Amino acid sequence: MEKKIGFIGCGNMGTAMIQGILESGKCPPQEMMISCRTKKTLEEKKAQFGVQISTDNRDVAAFADILFVAVKPQFYAEVLEEIKDLLTEEQILVSIAPGKTLVWFDEVLGRNLKVIRTMPNTPSMVKEGMMGMCAGARVTDEDMALVRDLCSGFSQTEVISEHLMDVVTAVSGSSPAYVFMFIEAMADAAVAGGMPRQQAYKFAAQAVLGSAKMVLETGKHPGELKDMVCSPAGTTIQAVRVLEEKGMRSSVIEAMMKCLDISRNM
Structure with a gap:
């Protein structure tokens, strides 16, 4: 896959996703950049995975073709406000936040970009995850296939209607x-x-x-x-x-x- 991958946030879920993608060979470490607020954590992830790192979310937003935002839901608006002027119409933004709808993303970003909502779960840490996915209007079948392929390194995936995303939160x-x-x-x-x-x-x-x-x-x-x-x-x-x-x-x-x-x- 000739795509640069970015992760904003590398907590337990973000780390599980990063590890699964890298170990599957779907992205070489030099083609992935991650950010978080703690320099110590970033240095640990660099030593563990060999990826590029930055304490500046904007660096990751400018770098990535596929950008995973893996922060807590309460920080989503802050992060998106920080990076939205750097996002392009060709980038794919992948959310893992419950409750944040595709309409909400349009409102916060101020325009209609390629957004894919997902809901992973913690068994992704042992590569036995289950993930629901739904796509915004601008996301193509090829875009969705790319993201599903990336996520197959740590989880099974199912494409669903957005109105079922909250059900996915409860059931998996x-x-x-x-x-x-x-x-x-x-x-x-x-x-x-x-x-x-x-x-x-x-x-x-x-x-x-x-x-x-x-x-x-x-x-x-x-x-x-x-x-x-x-x-x-x-x-x-x-x-x-x-x-x-x-x-x-x-x-x-x-x-x-x-x-x-x-x-x-x-």
């Missing part, structure tokens, strides 16, 4: 936190049963990983897969009964709807 952007809580709870129960904690984490986490893989690879409905585990009068159906009685299903739905509501009002 935030949900790793719910899954981590579930794994922790299962491990706690295993420890209470006498299993060493690190071993309990491994059993619980691998069970979740394998179960997710079964959903993806068999194509079966999750309910059908659940029934395959629940033998008549067996131990599993009794455990499932307790989870239903305690409101696990309704709690997950309520939590996700709360996340969705907050994302829509950011």
Whole structure:
């Protein structure tokens, strides 16, 4: 790919994306520039990845053909105001901010540029991410294909309608936190049963990983897969009964709807 890549922001998510792109070989380090406010962090990233660095976001904006803005949502307006006069109609601006719509970008930038909204998630750190993407009016199919190819180094991607971006935030952007809580709870129960904690984490986490893989690879409905585990009068159906009685299903739905509501009002 003969495109220069820029990252404004290199926190956990930005770093995961940078690492995935570089390790996939889709961009050589010398063709990538990153910026953040902390010189120490930049020096560490330069030593780790061999990329170009700057403490000035404007340097990155002027450098990049594809510019990822990987800062916290509350800093987006400030960053865009800082760089907007440097952005060209040929550049592709990639956002990872929940709640910031394509119309919002047009208003802040003062013109209609090539903007792609994305919502990655933290499993991108182990190259098992899931990312929703939607494109502004000026983004071509070729532009979208370029960005999807870049992101394939750390995540699977799905192109969706913009009205579903907040749903993506709830179902994949935030949900790793719910899954981590579930794994922790299962491990706690295993420890209470006498299993060493690190071993309990491994059993619980691998069970979740394998179960997710079964959903993806068999194509079966999750309910059908659940029934395959629940033998008549067996131990599993009794455990499932307790989870239903305690409101696990309704709690997950309520939590996700709360996340969705907050994302829509950011």
